[in-house]
Amino acid sequence: MSALRERMNILLIMTDQHRWDTLGCYGQTACRTPHLDGLAERGVRFDAAYTPTSPCSPARAAIFTGLYPHQNGVLENDDPVNPAAPTMASELGRAGYNLGYAGKWHVDRDKLPSDYGFRGKDFPGYGYPPTQGLVEGLRFMNRIKPAPHYADYLRERGLEPPKVLEAYYGANPGQPGHEVHALQSGTIEQSFEAMVSAQTIDLLREFAQEREQADKPFFLWANFWGPHTPILIPEPYWSMYDPASIPEEPSFSETWEHKPRVQELFERFWGMRDWGWEGWREAIARYWGYVTMIDDLIGRILAALRELGLEENTLVVFTTDHGDMIGAHRLIEKGPFTYEESYRLPFIAAHPDCRTPGAASDEFVYSFDLLPTFCEVAGLEPPESLAGSSASILPTMLDASAPTGRDSIYTSFESQVFHAPNRMVRTRRWKFVYNPSDIGELYDLAQDPHELRNLIDLPETRQVQRELMALMRQHMVRVGDPMLGRFDRIRHVY
Numbered sequence: 407m408s409a410l411r412e413r414m415n416i417l418l419i420m421t422d423q424h425r426w427d428t429l430g431c432y433g434q435t436a437c438r439t440p441h442l443d444g445l446a447e448r449g450v451r452f453d454a455a456y457t458p459t460s461p462c463s464p465a466r467a468a469i470f471t472g473l474y475p476h477q478n479g480v481l482e483n484d485d486p487v488n489p490a491a492p493t494m495a496s497e498l499g500r501a502g503y504n505l506g507y508a509g510k511w512h513v514d515r516d517k518l519p520s521d522y523g524f525r526g527k528d529f530p531g532y533g534y535p536p537t538q539g540l541v542e543g544l545r546f547m548n549r550i551k552p553a554p555h556y557a558d559y560l561r562e563r564g565l566e567p568p569k570v571l572e573a574y575y576g577a578n579p580g581q582p583g584h585e586v587h588a589l590q591s592g593t594i595e596q597s598f599e600a601m602v603s604a605q606t607i608d609l610l611r612e613f614a615q616e617r618e619q620a621d622k623p624f625f626l627w628a629n630f631w632g633p634h635t636p637i638l639i640p641e642p643y644w645s646m647y648d649p650a651s652i653p654e655e656p657s658f659s660e661t662w663e664h665k666p667r668v669q670e671l672f673e674r675f676w677g678m679r680d681w682g683w684e685g686w687r688e689a690i691a692r693y694w695g696y697v698t699m700i701d702d703l704i705g706r707i708l709a710a711l712r713e714l715g716l717e718e719n720t721l722v723v724f725t726t727d728h729g730d731m732i733g734a735h736r737l738i739e740k741g742p743f744t745y746e747e748s749y750r751l752p753f754i755a756a757h758p759d760c761r762t763p764g765a766a767s768d769e770f771v772y773s774f775d776l777l778p779t780f781c782e783v784a785g786l787e788p789p790e791s792l793a794g795s796s797a798s799i800l801p802t803m804l805d806a807s808a809p810t811g812r813d814s815i816y817t818s819f820e821s822q823v824f825h826a827p828n829r830m831v832r833t834r835r836w837k838f839v840y841n842p843s844d845i846g847e848l849y850d851l852a853q854d855p856h857e858l859r860n861l862i863d864l865p866e867t868r869q870v871q872r873e874l875m876a877l878m879r880q881h882m883v884r885v886g887d888p889m890l891g892r893f894d895r896i897r898h899v900y
Contacts, residue, residue: 449756472777543570
């Protein structure tokens with residue numbers, strides 16, 4: 407392998423709140439994602455990829471640091487990252503990488519990408535670009551002053567700010583006026599997501615030149631705000647999918663019988679109990695349109711990578727922070743639940759030296775495995791603090807048949823809307839969820855893949871329940887989970 411290939415560039419593309427089953431390469435036949443499908447054809451698709459936590463900030467901080475929330479300090483949205491934690495910036499920076507960032511941040515309350523040494527535009531906090539009247543008629547987050555970069559993007563290109571032409575606002579009493587989906591005037595070029603693509607390509611051009619002049623590799627992290635609600639998209643994406651063609655979610659029949667009370671409260675919080683499938687399929691059709699729009703913009707980034715001669719020397723990874731219920735169990739977004747729609751991720755890695763292009767791996771991986779993986783790509787030993795949490799999955803990126811050595815997944819959650827911590831352990835067949843203040847959950851994923859029947863405390867599942875609790879305790883010890891003491895005090899009641 408040449409010295410050039412030894413110093414591999416890294417391009418990480420992330421979406422926000424993206425269901426894994428909206429991609430064609432994962433078996434979706436209606437929602438079109440040709441560019442991400444093409445990326446999977448030249449790399450490895452991971453079929454058992456999970457976030458170690460939720461919601462946005464905890465999930466993103468976990469990816470950034472390779473650590474669980476209790477280790478990096480980000481337990482809830484907008485918490486600050488522990489300054490002692492290793493990060494992608496600190497590790498790849500010391501390896502001599504150029505650092506680039508485009509789009510959504512929402513990782514650290516106290517520091518911005520530029521504070522970590524990234525080149526690009528800062529979007530503090532959630533950083534939603536079109537607020538405070540920039541997009542006429544938009545109500546979402548209008549009390550928050552946006553960074554100027556989206557307005558600059560439109561002005562520099564001679565584009566008019568778009569308007570909201572049609573919207574559905576839902577009935578959430580906690581967030582009145584929050585659009586669920588809205589039609590934007592103009593074209594894709596006027597969307598803030600096109601800005602993310604354009605800024606990513608600008609950084610690629612800068613880094614390509616510096617790579618040629620000084621053989622300096624780069625790490626570039628591109629982050630789209632979608633398909634997270636509000637689903638603000640222009641034509642043709644708004645009308646691309648017929649709502650009437652979308653079949654009902656199998657878990658839409660959820661009754662909340664023998665389930666934690668907070669899950670039903672979460673449904674009530676969003677004010678969508680009376681939607682019916684007719685209402686939900688309208689939102690899903692727009693969500694799919696958003697997914698296809700972002701896929702088209704990712705296609706632009708991948709085309710630029712190819713045109714700049716970087717494709718053969720760049721590891722490209724696509725994933726998201728966490729999933730979205732978007733109708734499953736009559737829920738939306740993410741919250742105090744661990745259903746597959748929320749925790750399972752789309753995850754694709756295209757390494758130039760991949761020996762099994764187009765293959766799929768069913769090995770358990772986490773999104774926060776990316777930091778130690780990138781360290782290995784850069785020729786670094788991963789920080790010692792990552793031991794027992796994340797681990798490099800570079801061998802599986804190179805060969806889909808390479809094992810990760812994991813037989814289960816462990817996740818932690820603290821708060822989203824409701825403070826209702828939980829811990830989850832998932833094996834190939836079973837899922838056990840520890841809810842400290844409510845009933846636990848046990849699902850047989852082979853017989854009940856949509857997690858409708860909670861088998862906790864049934865005589866016929868008593869033995870597997872005990873085995874999974876013992877496995878959960880092993881994970882708690884492994885990662886030093888502060889929930890361990892509480893778990894030990896009450897697990898005899900399970």
